[in-house]
Amino acid sequence: MSGKDTGYLNMELLRFTTAGSVDDGKSTLIGRLLYDSKAIFEDQMEAIERASARLGGEQVNLALLTDGLRAEREQGITIDVAYRYFATPKRKFIIADTPGHLQYTRNMVTGASTANAAIILIDARHGVLEQTRRHAYIASLLQIPHLIICVNKMDLVGYKQEVFEQISSDFDAVASKLSVKDVRFVPISALEGDNVVTRSEKMAWYQGPTLLYILENIHIGSDINRDDFRFPVQYVIRPQSKDWPDYRGYAGRVASGVVAVGDKVLVLPSGFTSSVKSIDLYKDSLQRAFAPQSLTITLEDDIDISRGDMIIKEVNGIPPRVEQNIDMMICWFNEKPMVPGGKYGLKHTTTEVRCVVKDVQYKMDINKLDKEFNDLTVRMNDIARISLRTTKPIFIDAYKTNRMTGSVILIDEGTNETVAAGMIL
Amino acid sequence: MDKYQINHLKELEAESIFVIREVAAQFENPVMLFSGGKDSIVMFYLALKAFYPAKVPFPLMHIDTGHNFQETLDYRDKLMESTGTKCIVRYVQDSIDKGRATEETGYNASRNKLQTVTLLDAIEELKFDAAMGGGRRDEEKARAKERFFSHRDEFGQWDPKNQRPELWNLFNGNKNMGEHFRVFPISNWTEMDVWQYIYMEDIELPSLYYTHQREVFERDGVIMATAPFMKLRENEKPKIMSVRCRTIGDITCTGLTLSTANSLEDIILEVASSRVTERGGRADDKRSDAAMEDRKKEGYF
Known part of the structure; x- marks a missing residue:
């Protein structure tokens, strides 16, 4: 073991999501990643051996590792987002494992919201299907920076290069209609382990890296917006104690950009300006703050700031829009359809306001990637473009340029349920 | 790593601090559960x-089964004193005495499940609207589906099939009267992350986590500590071994590891x-494949 400042403590964190159905071998793929990277322990292995035997499977079913709830294990499906963890010497990984069927679009959207990368599984025997288009569309809608297309079950098509290449070019045709930046393709067999963690001997024609190598090496440093400093104030820290009679710190998580001690800042909505006096994290004083750090900022001037306000830089970068009429793409989560003209709670960064739905422009047919203008009732799992008006202005960016300040959730004021996710246009 | 990147432990720390501050901001009367x-x-x-x-703006609460390791209680009291934090203690024994909970009998009797009764009663009595717990998603497969902000109905129950979607950094703690939330700030940490973080930050731990000589016995391949309330079978002979705890629950369900790690x-x-x-050493999870899911639905931690 090496010292505290080097080596194993300095790993990066990569969050990725997996889209696909049980039939595509998604759970088997995750089981394979965990198994081959030695993240599965003996007692977990024993538990799934017991369960496999009881359910009458011949082989040990790696899929049973990820299907956590009793109903899922009995029905052999994944009905919710499950989070899985593994680490290699290079990176620590968080997998948001989501079901791929149409009725679970909302879960896929949820898993995608925090992901740096998405794995989209395609069954080599079936090629690009409607569900592939749906998964690609959601990855694009949620602006996942990196897409890894795994053409799975290569063992069932004789490991043929033509099959892989045909599917890759079919997918490229889909991707060209979407807003995805970084797409890579890997031919794999999750069941046999080809090109997942170890290179396949049966596909010598494939010169590219294995799936795990890609996950370990994708450059994620530029996934976050580093240009526009946004600091939504989360909590005001005022000890008012003998040792700290006048301390007034603004606690929060940097949403994007960088700020340094001495920088001139502007506070929204008041418009007051000041400069950064200190950046504190517990007993440490830092010189600069950047996303996604959680810290506390103190300012040179005593100005009135509370939760929901936003601190930005006075110069440099583009200021956020301060608006009440907002257009966005939404994914509807609730069994109760969206009420046209209905009022909802809206959460954005650390602010909560009320809003009214003004208009539905269109719904998206995410299997065909067509716009639907006739049936405008927004039901569970629908994706739609809407306009709404908030009770007071909020400080927003387009989701495309800033995932943290461009996202909202809508809340039913009666049941308090989260009924939609919104990506600001 | 780039200039503006932080390592995985710092990123997990930032996420957890955000969640804890969000609880303080969104709820009127939160509490943090503390087991030691x-x-x-x-x-x-x-x-x-x-x-x-500033001081932590909410109290801690310990649900004491009465079967704790003494080292855990000593550590707790010292930590509360040195940080000036209030720690509320509620006893499972009181729930049993009031007839609210029934003691299990037999060799594998444990008060682990009874803690749920004491916890829910305390939440109702003290009108807590959010209770933070140290549950991690990597611990157990039912926990892997748990949200950071987990809604509980007026009976304290969890409905795993009808959870609120949780996206980005946006946590919805809105609720109706009588309902509460369980919040899990370290959801995304693994066992290894916790240990690495303790190492990185030099956090003091109860001595139980380091190797020590203790009177133990073996049951179904698991090494357990002896205690006045532990009933031993004929063939279970106490002996002194060098052990440590990898996880600490109460004595009745905590398996010890043979270890020289100090x-x-x-x-x-x-x-x-x-x-x-x-x-793997926790007897409470071995009861069935869905043991944790069943306990969580009823309102367990």
């Missing part, structure tokens, strides 16, 4: 960080090379 185990110690340390130089470096190496999960 390493996960709740790390969670409390993150709370200290989140509000420094530093955090040793423990990290031991965890890294271990081939069973930390819950």
Whole structure:
């Protein structure tokens, strides 16, 4: 073991999501990643051996590792987002494992919201299907920076290069209609382990890296917006104690950009300006703050700031829009359809306001990637473009340029349920 | 790593601090559950960080089964005193005495499940609207589906099939009267992350986590501590061994590990090379494949 400042403590964190159905071998793929990277322990292995035997499977079913709830294990499906963890010497990984069927679009959207990368599984025997288009569309809608297309079950098509290449070019045709930046393709067999963690001997024609190598090496440093400093104030820290009679710190998580001690800042909505006096994290004083750090900022001037306000830089970068009429793409989560003209709670960064739905422009047919203008009732799992008006202005960016300040959730004021996710246009 | 990147532990820390501050901002009367185990110690340390130089703006609460290791209680009292934090203690024994809970009998009797009654009663009595716990998603497969903000109905129950979607950094703590939330700030940490973080930050732990000589016995392949309330079978003979705890629950369900690890470096190496999960020694999870899911639905931690 090496010292505290080097080596194993300095790993990066990569969050990725997996889209696909049980039939595509998604759970088997995750089981394979965990198994081959030695993240599965003996007692977990024993538990799934017991369960496999009881359910009458011949082989040990790696899929049973990820299907956590009793109903899922009995029905052999994944009905919710499950989070899985593994680490290699290079990176620590968080997998948001989501079901791929149409009725679970909302879960896929949820898993995608925090992901740096998405794995989209395609069954080599079936090629690009409607569900592939749906998964690609959601990855694009949620602006996942990196897409890894795994053409799975290569063992069932004789490991043929033509099959892989045909599917890759079919997918490229889909991707060209979407807003995805970084797409890579890997031919794999999750069941046999080809090109997942170890290179396949049966596909010598494939010169590219294995799936795990890609996950370990994708450059994620530029996934976050580093240009526009946004600091939504989360909590005001005022000890008012003998040792700290006048301390007034603004606690929060940097949403994007960088700020340094001495920088001139502007506070929204008041418009007051000041400069950064200190950046504190517990007993440490830092010189600069950047996303996604959680810290506390103190300012040179005593100005009135509370939760929901936003601190930005006075110069440099583009200021956020301060608006009440907002257009966005939404994914509807609730069994109760969206009420046209209905009022909802809206959460954005650390602010909560009320809003009214003004208009539905269109719904998206995410299997065909067509716009639907006739049936405008927004039901569970629908994706739609809407306009709404908030009770007071909020400080927003387009989701495309800033995932943290461009996202909202809508809340039913009666049941308090989260009924939609919104990506600001 | 780029200039503007932080390592995985710092990123997990930032996420957890955000969640803890969100609880303080969104709820009127939150509480942080504290067991004296390493996960709740790390969670409390993150709370200290989140509000420094102010004090933690909510109390802690310990649900005491009466079957605790004495080392855990000593550690708890010392920590509360040194940080000036209030810790409420509620006793499972009181729930049993009031007839609210029935003691299990037999050799594997445990008060683990009874804690749920005491916890729910305390939440109702003290009108807490959010209770933070040190649960981690990597611990157990039902926990893998748990949200950061987990809604509980007026009976304290969890409905795993009807959870609120949780996206980005947007946590919805809105609720109706009588309902409450369980919040899990260290959801995304693994056992290894917790140990590495304790090492990185030099956090003091109860002595139980390091190797020590203790009177123990073996049951179904698991090493357990002897105590006045532990009933031993004929063939179970107490003996002295060098052991340590990998996880701390109460004595009746905490399996001990044969170990010579007496530093955090040793423990990290031991965890890294271990081939069973930390819950492998927890008798409470072995009751059935869905043991944790069933307990969680009723309102367990």
